[in-house]
Amino acid sequence: MASDGVPAPGRVLLADLELEQLLEFDPKGGLILFGGQRVLLLDTVALGLLRGELIRLLGLRAARALLSRFGYAHGWRTAEAMRTAVPWAEERDWRRAGGRIHTLQGLVRVEPVPDYPGPHPFAEALWHDSYEAEQHLLHHGPSTEPVCWTLVAFAAGYLSRANGREILVRETSCVGRGDPACRVEGFLEEDWTGEPMPYEQPALDATLQRLAAGLVAKERQLAEGRRVLVPAEAHGDEDDVVSLSEAMRRLLDQARRVARVDATVLITGESGVGKERVAELVHRRSARVARPFVAVDCGAVTETLLESELFGHARGAFTGATADRIGLFEAAAGGTLFLDEVGETSLAMQAKLLRAIQEREVRRVGESLSRKVDVRVVAA
DSSP: OOTTSOOOTTOBOGGGOOGGGTEEEOTTSSOEEETTEEEOOOOHHHHHHHHHHHHHHHOHHHHHHHHHHHHHHHHHHHHHHHHHHSOBSSHHHHHTTHHHHHHHTTSOEEEEOOOOSSSOOSEEEEEESOHHHHHHHHHHOOOSSOOOHHHHHHHHHHHHHHHTSOEEEEEEEOGGGTOSSEEEEEEEGGGOOSOOOTTSHHHHHHHHHHHHHHHHHHHHHHHHHHHHHSOTTOBOOTTSOOBOSHHHHHHHHHHHHHHTSOOOEEOOOOTTSOHHHHHHHHHHTSTTTTSOEEEEEGGGSOHHHHHHHHHOBOTTSSTTOOSOBOOHHHHTTTSEEEEETGGGSOHHHHHHHHHHHHHTEEEOBTOOOEEEOOOEEEEO
């Protein structure tokens, strides 16, 4: 670095780092390199579906631990690659580049917080447009806890590798639980006052060990618990649905009959009565059981975002639409799309949904081309 603050020829300041300096690809297709390392283009809806499957199969705590460990490894590996991939004007630019890399990769838009009032953490930032918060809201609705698991762990992994010491990062506010923005802060290990984070190896190992032990214990408890907690007159079946009342048994019988007919289904009832379980039963008993079951909470997503998530969008359709993207109708191809809280959508959106169901076709935002879709819609 020259004494006047101008970097030496060929050297790069962190503030000047741009995507084209890191991204290499052949327009005709093939390998895509970011900072000299091979990367993949993955649709966020697909990642959201993977997240949902992990939560369903492993439970919230174990899914968080697994995804956090993945994020930490991603951040650590990125820091290693970035050290030599860019001719930094100063080494401290490399150590501080994690947020900029996060932004350039399209994961989240990072806004540093330089003047934090009170005791200063090692690092702090505001996060905007978090893909994780977006996907959690889309598939699970608002959470009671922060949900940017892989992003937080990425920041911890990058900072720890780049600074040569353990940096622990936590999310203090999150769009996924209703906060106006995501906010994160990182601390040196010796200054940390919170519980162990799930991306730490001991915490992950302990979580997975508890999961394995819990599964064994749960199998032993199921038979006994069923005999104790479920009255003798209750009826269970191979769908793992237990019904007590005659009215509920009639409803489940009706759901099984409807499942064999490939028709659109509307399920009504108050919150918490099990509408999604009935929708899953319809899917499992239908000819579409081998294809995806995709659920979305329409009431938890803004109108403009919902249209893009359901129908997809074309590149350039709006600010931030940097690539073509399929919607949930196309993601659920051959399977079942469950639209929860569909009555919370506007009349205009309901009209678009009606046309998609009737015509079995969708039109991505920003396109004039209609695309045929083979999907069964179950709404609630």
